[in-house]
Amino acid sequence: MKKTSGAIDLALIAVFAAFVAACAMISIPMPFGVPITLQTLGVLLTGLVLGPWRGFLSVVLYLLVGFAGLPVFAGGTGGLGVLSGMSVGYLLAFPFASLAAGALAIWFVRAGFKVRYAWLTVAAAVGSFAVIDLAGIFGMMVVGQTDFVTAFGYNLPFVLGDAVKVFAASAIAVAVNKAFPVLLAARKPAAA
Amino acid sequence: MIEFRGVAVSVPVLRAGRLAESKTLLAGVDLRLGERRVAVVGANGSGKSTLLRLVNGLVEPTSGSVVVNGLDSVADGRKVRSEVGFIFTDPLSQLLMGTARDDVELSLRGIVPDKAERRRQATELLAARGLDGVADQSVYDLSGGERQLVALTSVLACRPQVVVADEPTTLLDLRNRNLVAEALWGLEQQVLVATHDLELAARADRVLVVDAGRVVADAAADEAVEHYRRMMS
Amino acid sequence: MNGLFSLYAPGDSVFHRLPVGWKYLIMFAATFVGLLLRNPWVSLGVLAAVTLALTACGVGLRHALGLPPAVWLTAGFLLAYQIAVGAWATGVVVACNLVGALYASRILTATTPGPVLVDALVAAARPLRFVGADPERIGLAVMLMARSLPMMWDAFGQVRDAARARGRERNYFALVAPVVVRAVGYAQATGEALMARGLGERRSR
Numbered sequence: 001m002k003k004t005s006g007a008i009d010l011a012l013i014a015v016f017a018a019f020v021a022a023c024a025m026i027s028i029p030m031p032f033g034v035p036i037t038l039q040t041l042g043v044l045l046t047g048l049v050l051g052p053w054r055g056f057l058s059v060v061l062y063l064l065v066g067f068a069g070l071p072v073f074a075g076g077t078g079g080l081g082v083l084s085g086m087s088v089g090y091l092l093a094f095p096f097a098s099l100a101a102g103a104l105a106i107w108f109v110r111a112g113f114k115v116r117y118a119w120l121t122v123a124a125a126v127g128s129f130a131v132i133d134l135a136g137i138f139g140m141m142v143v144g145q146t147d148f149v150t151a152f153g154y155n156l157p158f159v160l161g162d163a164v165k166v167f168a169a170s171a172i173a174v175a176v177n178k179a180f181p182v183l184l185a186a187r188k189p190a191a192a
Numbered sequence: 193m194i195e196f197r198g199v200a201v202s203v204p205v206l207r208a209g210r211l212a213e214s215k216t217l218l219a220g221v222d223l224r225l226g227e228r229r230v231a232v233v234g235a236n237g238s239g240k241s242t243l244l245r246l247v248n249g250l251v252e253p254t255s256g257s258v259v260v261n262g263l264d265s266v267a268d269g270r271k272v273r274s275e276v277g278f279i280f281t282d283p284l285s286q287l288l289m290g291t292a293r294d295d296v297e298l299s300l301r302g303i304v305p306d307k308a309e310r311r312r313q314a315t316e317l318l319a320a321r322g323l324d325g326v327a328d329q330s331v332y333d334l335s336g337g338e339r340q341l342v343a344l345t346s347v348l349a350c351r352p353q354v355v356v357a358d359e360p361t362t363l364l365d366l367r368n369r370n371l372v373a374e375a376l377w378g379l380e381q382q383v384l385v386a387t388h389d390l391e392l393a394a395r396a397d398r399v400l401v402v403d404a405g406r407v408v409a410d411a412a413a414d415e416a417v418e419h420y421r422r423m424m425s
Numbered sequence: 426m427n428g429l430f431s432l433y434a435p436g437d438s439v440f441h442r443l444p445v446g447w448k449y450l451i452m453f454a455a456t457f458v459g460l461l462l463r464n465p466w467v468s469l470g471v472l473a474a475v476t477l478a479l480t481a482c483g484v485g486l487r488h489a490l491g492l493p494p495a496v497w498l499t500a501g502f503l504l505a506y507q508i509a510v511g512a513w514a515t516g517v518v519v520a521c522n523l524v525g526a527l528y529a530s531r532i533l534t535a536t537t538p539g540p541v542l543v544d545a546l547v548a549a550a551r552p553l554r555f556v557g558a559d560p561e562r563i564g565l566a567v568m569l570m571a572r573s574l575p576m577m578w579d580a581f582g583q584v585r586d587a588a589r590a591r592g593r594e595r596n597y598f599a600l601v602a603p604v605v606v607r608a609v610g611y612a613q614a615t616g617e618a619l620m621a622r623g624l625g626e627r628r629s630r
Contacts, residue, residue: 005249005269006562007625008616014566015612018573018604022581027596038601044603061566069452069534070571071432075493078432079530080456084522086499119613143523144503145515168598175602189545225506250620274623285614286621297566299622302561307544350622 013054017061018048020094021072036161037074040132041169043094044124047102049180050174055098063091086154089139092130101127105173116177122169128166133159194225194247194354194384198256203240209302217242218405227397229377232386234402234418238384245286245401247356247384248276260354277352281359283339284331291340292318292334293327299349309384317345337368344375345419357385361392390417431539434484440536441482448533451478455529459522466516468521475528484535490526499526506617519536543571565625569615576611580604 020030049054062072071078074089082091104123113119133155140151199221202214218239234240244257245251249269258265265272274422280286289295298315304310318327321341326334331342347355357376361369373392376383385392393399399416401409401423409419435441440448456477459468460534479489500520507516547564554560584603619625 006627007619011616013567081530083525083590278621
């Protein structure tokens with residue numbers, strides 16, 4: 001397969017930044033009262049579908065546009081105000097989560113691992129728990145001036161929703177990769 | 193000058209989930225197009241879109257090469273794309289911004305650094321095509337003909353040396369078809385148009401007839417159009 | 426750039442007329458002074474200043490100072506927690522910074538139209554030339570992103586309507602896959618439209 005063109009890369013990065021923003025605006029009521037948004041789902045999917053670098057740049061673009069004041073963050077806010085909020089760690093971790101999930105996904109796919117769904121779930125889980133949640137806890141320690149255990153406790157109610165999103169992200173990524181198989185395997189020689 | 197040197201294009205075909213064989217879209221194309229107005233006619237799926245898309249690298253040749261004004265469409269793809277403007281059948285898939293003025297301004301970025309000057313030039317270019325009245329309307333509220341003229345204005349704002357149009361009048365009614373035809377054939381650049389519209393083709397300096405991935409006729413307008421009519425009947 | 430999402434409220438206050446660069450400066454200063462100094466009096470002062478400034482924007486008290494209940498709850502909880510562990514000063518810093526930074530951002534977002542924000546970000550990308558980035562492409566990406574926002578939002582709406590028509594609106598995750606497929610398709614069409622004009626290419630090395 002040929003390398004995708006610079007213009008198409010640019011368009012993918014821009015459109016998926018907008019996709020993450022749309023995901024952040026969708027809020028799902030949860031049984032325990034804390035509503036979740038599809039924001040982290042959008043971030044993970046951007047990595048899984050676009051691969052690590054385009055995924056990373058796409059989420060960086062999303063954050064930049066939000067910091068510049070367009071209301072693309074969860075709850076329809078924009079600007080630097082989020083930096084002193086409790087969610088700052090999660091937010092700043094997003095590009096790296098997309099990078100990690102995308103890098104692992106590409107690695108698993110190219111290594112020819114079977115049961116693609118399971119491995120994409122692993123990739124998404126690393127992005128969600130090892131990158132986003134950890135950074136989020138650290139962010140709450142700084143913003144709330146509290147210790148790890150307390151901040152860890154703040155994060156707990158979200159873990160269930162995050163797990164659901166991890167499974168959803170990999171299922172959706174498998175479906176999308178069927179429709180556009182070249183994206184993840186952009187630099188892989190065409191299969192015979 | 194657009195040159196096709198032994199060009200063939202084929203794409204792999206998915207069968208039962210695996211890449212089975214390849215399908216030939218275009219083969220054995222050797223052409224030197226120096227005329228100012230060239231038309232390509234052929235049935236749906238004949239390969240005329242592929243032929244056009246080769247010219248600015250939207251499609252890359254599987255073998256052979258395409259050379260535009262001395263530049264290879266693959267090796268110098270970036271340069272070729274800046275010299276070849278492409279008009280799609282559906283202008284909505286071409287317009288990148290919400291209004292005509294914003295869209296033309298987008299094309300002028302990189303050419304005109306000053307923002308106010310860019311705006312002035314965009315307004316001027318739209319007015320020259322009689323589009324000043326709709327410059328700030330949403331592109332979704334424009335008629336098909338207006339949209340295609342906006343697309344043409346936006347592409348021309350990039351100052352291409354060659355304009356390629358893929359069935360630019362197919363989605364338009366008769367009046368708008370004439371408007372767009374006038375605009376295209378009136379350009380001073382070299383223009384390459386694929387079309388089903390034989391009246392449009394008849395006004396070209398040279399007409400290519402494409403069938404089943406091959407150029408089957410290549411002649412002056414009258415002769416080629418006549419050939420195509422016989423072929424279709 | 427019609428249909429761009431924005432928090433802008435029209436008006437003719439001092440802040441509406443202030444050049445956007447100054448408003449960014451105010452937002453930066455008000456956000457980071459509190460975060461970096463960690464002094465209760467400074468944080469209180471910043472909060473008081475931005476609150477006053479916001480009410481002077483003339484966009485209506487509700488639009489100016491209203492915040493979702495969750496924000497007040499979080500601020501109150503953080504304050505109470507720090508007081509409980511005997512660190513009232515930290516509590517004041519944390520709570521004031523939280524609300525103050527949101528208000529500081531709102532001075533910008535409530536008085537500046539969306540396209541102006543986009544233009545400012547495009548302009549801000551220009552100096553990145555010196556670190557090897559291509560400001561033209563960054564600027565183009567910002568504009569395309571802003572343009573794609575309403576599209577993506579609509580895509581969710583259309584897919585939801587389609588799901589509803591089949592009586593399957595409750596599964597939110599089932600909505601996302603078709604939206605992603607559309608996003609890729611839309612991006613590829615957009616990329617081709619850029620190529621048709623020779624825009625968005627990588628700079629030659």
